[in-house]
Amino acid sequence: MILILAASGSLSAAYLPDTAAKGMSELWILLYRQQINDHYRAGDYEAAAKIAAQGLEKLKSLSGDTDKDSAADLLTDIARLYEIRGNYSEAKPLLEQSLSLKTQAFGAEHIEAAHAINNLALNFQSQGQLDKALELHKEALRIKGLHLGWEHEDIGVTLNNMGSIYMARGQFTEAAQSYHEALKIWERTLSDDHPHIPKILNNLALLYQETGDNGMALEFLRKSLESREKIYGAEHPAVATILNNMGSIYKDQKMYAEAATYYRRAEKIWSATLGETHPNVAKVHNNVARLLQEEGKLVEAEALYRKTLSFIEESLGKKHPLSQQISLNLAGLCRLTGRPEEAKALEGQFK
Numbered sequence: 510m511i512l513i514l515a516a517s518g519s520l521s522a523a524y525l526p527d528t529a530a531k532g533m534s535e536l537w538i539l540l541y542r543q544q545i546n547d548h549y550r551a552g553d554y555e556a557a558a559k560i561a562a563q564g565l566e567k568l569k570s571l572s573g574d575t576d577k578d579s580a581a582d583l584l585t586d587i588a589r590l591y592e593i594r595g596n597y598s599e600a601k602p603l604l605e606q607s608l609s610l611k612t613q614a615f616g617a618e619h620i621e622a623a624h625a626i627n628n629l630a631l632n633f634q635s636q637g638q639l640d641k642a643l644e645l646h647k648e649a650l651r652i653k654g655l656h657l658g659w660e661h662e663d664i665g666v667t668l669n670n671m672g673s674i675y676m677a678r679g680q681f682t683e684a685a686q687s688y689h690e691a692l693k694i695w696e697r698t699l700s701d702d703h704p705h706i707p708k709i710l711n712n713l714a715l716l717y718q719e720t721g722d723n724g725m726a727l728e729f730l731r732k733s734l735e736s737r738e739k740i741y742g743a744e745h746p747a748v749a750t751i752l753n754n755m756g757s758i759y760k761d762q763k764m765y766a767e768a769a770t771y772y773r774r775a776e777k778i779w780s781a782t783l784g785e786t787h788p789n790v791a792k793v794h795n796n797v798a799r800l801l802q803e804e805g806k807l808v809e810a811e812a813l814y815r816k817t818l819s820f821i822e823e824s825l826g827k828k829h830p831l832s833q834q835i836s837l838n839l840a841g842l843c844r845l846t847g848r849p850e851e852a853k854a855l856e857g858q859f860k
Contacts, residue, residue: 545586552745552782558590578621581610585628593746595788595824597635604629623652627667634674637830643674662705665694669709676712681719688713704740704747707733711751714758723758730755746789749778753793760800772797788831791821795835802842811846814839827858 548557561583588603608625615621630645650667657663672687692709699705714729734751741747756771772793779789794817801810818835825832840855 542582542586549590550741552741554590554593554782558587561586561590577610577614581607581614581621581625584610585625588628588632592632592635594783595786597632597825601629601632601636604632618652618655620653620656623649623656626652627670631670634670636825639674639677643671646671646674660694660697662695662698665691665698665705665709668694669705669712672712676715676719681716685716688716702736702740704737707736707740707747707751710736711754714754718758718761723762726758727755730758744778744782746779746782749775749782749789749793752778753789753796756793756800757796760796760803763803765800765804768800769797772800786820786824788821788825791817791831791835795831795838799838802838802845807842807846811839811842814842 544560545557548554548560584603584607588600588607591597591600591603604625608622608629611619611621611625626645626649630642630649633639633645634642646667650664650671653661653663653667668687668691672684672691675681675684675687688709692713695703695705695709710729710733714726714733717723717726717729730751734748734755737745737748737751752771753775756768756775759765759768759771776790776793776797779787779793783789794813798810798813798817801807801813814835818832818839821829821835822832827833827836836855836858840852843849843852843855
């Protein structure tokens with residue numbers, strides 16, 4: 510499984526208001542959010558979450574419920590820290606509350622509301638609710654276009670995210686259009702070392718892989734890996750995403766030793782930074798299990814499928830697309846080893 514990268518900006522969102530016009534409470538919150546972002550970029554999510562919670566308490570003590578804008582920003586920061594640990598359901602109500610506060614503070618057609626809609630769309634997307642996610646992305650795009658114009662870098666963010674949904678649906682023509690439009694905007698508006706660039710390079714690599722051009726896919730992934738290591742360092746979760754995707758391409762080319770090397774590097778980074786039960790760890794375990802199966806190591810493959818399925822069903826539920834994919838992979842292995850009844854039981858839970 511290759512991972513598609515969504516673009517949502519840094520944890521401390523863009524478009525922060527001019528500090529010269531802010532009250533004392535809002536200046537405090539700006540300082541808190543800068544600390545949150547610093548810890549986020551360093552991969553220290555526990556420290557970032559602690560500071561975000563402290564910031565929310567500080568805001569309440571200074572302004573009560575009057576500063577809806579700053580409260581919404583901090584709720585979004587906390588939600589994203591839940592999400593990076595794979596706790597999407599816990600993040601969702603915080604993002605919904607943030608959207609409500611932004612709408613109350615600025616109105617439903619304001620650019621701040623569009624950013625909040627985008628964040629909620631990404632949450633639905635991560636939970637596999639693609640129709641709702643696409644609907645929200647389109648609404649965010651409409652509002653952003655009204656305020657920013659159609660050549661702004663943030664238009665590229667939403668186009669990239671829409672492309673990711675089209676990819677998940679197998680709508681490759683629509684995905685290609687969205688990705689290339691986003692890339693054109695970012696090439697005109699961003700520097701080469703901006704974090705959005707490796708995201709779109711990764712997603713274009715997936716597009717090339719899905720259309721059968723593994724050579725071009727690897728070329729884009731190598732560019733993305735070089736850029737991400739330069740921006741974040743070699744042990745950041747975003748680097749692991751590219752390593753996982755390179756492993757998938759090598760597996761498709763039956764270069765199993767190379768695939769295993771990249772998968773294990775990704776697994777090591779994600780386990781260390783996100784925790785061993787994070788969905789990304791489950792995805793790379795699923796990839797390793799498929800690799801073992803292709804190599805004929807069926808006992809090892811089955812053990813890894815079952816271990817991964819157990820913790821991912823507990824965290825995301827049986828109906829999540831990742832749980833279903835691992836179950837179907839395990840069912841395929843059961844059929845391969847002469848156990849059709851076990852396979853039917855695994856497959857039957859989705860009918």
